Amino acid sequence: MHQPSYKKLHETGELKNRARALKERLECCVVCPHHCKVNRLKNERGFCRAGGAMVIDSYGAHFGEEETLVGLGGSGTIFFSYCTLQCVFCQNCEISHLGEGYEVSPEKLAAIMLSLQKLGCHNINLVSPTHYAPQIVEAIDHASESGLEIPIVYNTGGYEELDTLRLLEGVVDIYMPDIKFGDNDRAKKYTKSARYFDVVKEAVREMYRQVGDLKTGDNNIAYRGLLVRHLVMPNNLANTERIMEFIASEISKNTTVNIMAQYFPAHKALSFEEMSRRITSQEYRNAVKSAKTMGLERLITS
Numbered sequence: 001m002h003q004p005s006y007k008k009l010h011e012t013g014e015l016k017n018r019a020r021a022l023k024e025r026l027e028c029c030v031v032c033p034h035h036c037k038v039n040r041l042k043n044e045r046g047f048c049r050a051g052g053a054m055v056i057d058s059y060g061a062h063f064g065e066e067e068t069l070v071g072l073g074g075s076g077t078i079f080f081s082y083c084t085l086q087c088v089f090c091q092n093c094e095i096s097h098l099g100e101g102y103e104v105s106p107e108k109l110a111a112i113m114l115s116l117q118k119l120g121c122h123n124i125n126l127v128s129p130t131h132y133a134p135q136i137v138e139a140i141d142h143a144s145e146s147g148l149e150i151p152i153v154y155n156t157g158g159y160e161e162l163d164t165l166r167l168l169e170g171v172v173d174i175y176m177p178d179i180k181f182g183d184n185d186r187a188k189k190y191t192k193s194a195r196y197f198d199v200v201k202e203a204v205r206e207m208y209r210q211v212g213d214l215k216t217g218d219n220n221i222a223y224r225g226l227l228v229r230h231l232v233m234p235n236n237l238a239n240t241e242r243i244m245e246f247i248a249s250e251i252s253k254n255t256t257v258n259i260m261a262q263y264f265p266a267h268k269a270l271s272f273e274e275m276s277r278r279i280t281s282q283e284y285r286n287a288v289k290s291a292k293t294m295g296l297e298r299l300i301t302s
Helices: 006-012 014-027 106-119 130-145 162-167 184-191 196-211 240-251 281-293
Strands: 054-062 075-080 102-104 124-127 152-156 174-177 222-231 256-260 299-301
Touching: 006 014, 006 130, 014 130, 014 162, 054 106, 054 130, 075 106, 102 106, 106 124, 106 130, 130 162, 162 196, 174 196, 184 196, 196 222, 196 240, 222 240, 240 281, 256 281, 281 299
Parallel strands: 075 124, 124 152, 152 174, 174 222, 222 256, 256 299
Antiparallel strands: 054 075, 054 102
């Protein structure tokens, strides 16, 4: 069994130091690239709408994730409420936009992580964790003290602050960013987030520096590395070719990339004619072809 790197950070006390350093970033919040600078320790709220306490919607063994995460026991998925993006096509808008869910303390989150491990899950899969990174690291420290020893998956929309990511080095075992757009202007229109592609490129470079290509062990279960997701959109709104070129030329041709076909016009997408339909089979084939043309071989396709 491959021991997660956070175990050593816990043993040396460094994990507690990281949680403390991250928490300081909440006082004038710069946890994500929006840099709202509100005092979340006093429950002030910025772009993500999260306050000082973590809010989660649900958790459990999830069998709908990538096979290399799911295995036989499932991926121990925790869905965090609110988000650093405001995608007009969000398929989980009740959670990400409206904040449905309930508050949990770091101690309670640690107990949830341990319960997922006890269920036989292969990892702890943190969905939209960015805005709660300080509290999550504190929870991992508590859970590690009580025997947590499965990998941490950081399941994110990719809009990450470099200084926050650097404090997560050795804490996160598997980074799983969803690169949504290869164009800043389109991303701004559909996610309300400035410089999205530029920010994501810097973030993914840092993620790759920390964990490298995806590595698997027994039964092809991933234990460390980078797994990139990309949702194909109608009319090539995401500029898929540019994303695949970036991954192949600036990250690694050995990057594991999941090219996803499940787009549908959710939330406010019907208000935008160009994204008001599902993708065609030809659009999906074109996306896969662009990845292969760039030399990417470790592809997960629908």
